[in-house]
Amino acid sequence: MHIHLRGADRRVSEQVSDHIDTGTGIGGIAAAGGYWLTYSNRMLSAWDTDGNRVDTTELLNAGTSFDAHFSFSYANGMVFIVDGPGGSWRGYDVGLGPS
Secondary structure: OOOOOOHHHHHHHHHHHHHHHOOOOOOOEEEEOOEEEEEEOOEEEEEOOOOOEEEEEEOOOOOOOHHHHHHOEEEOOEEEEEOOOOOOEEEEEOOOOOO
């Protein structure tokens, strides 16, 4: 998987894409609240625009299947992850939505 970003967002590409390409299970990237978010095996990571990991949190009961890693998304102030093929979507408020 390759991330193609422009401008200031390109800086995060070099740091985060290494995690995506090394087989760590991260399948997606989302932008939220001025951060880039990645997901792997119940762990959500937040990255600043310079490519520094600034925080992690465990998403309880989040899926860990192949499908879960590639279903990762962010909308309406919440992170969403599917349990597995044809499974349920779980939403997590990670505190990045509008107050």
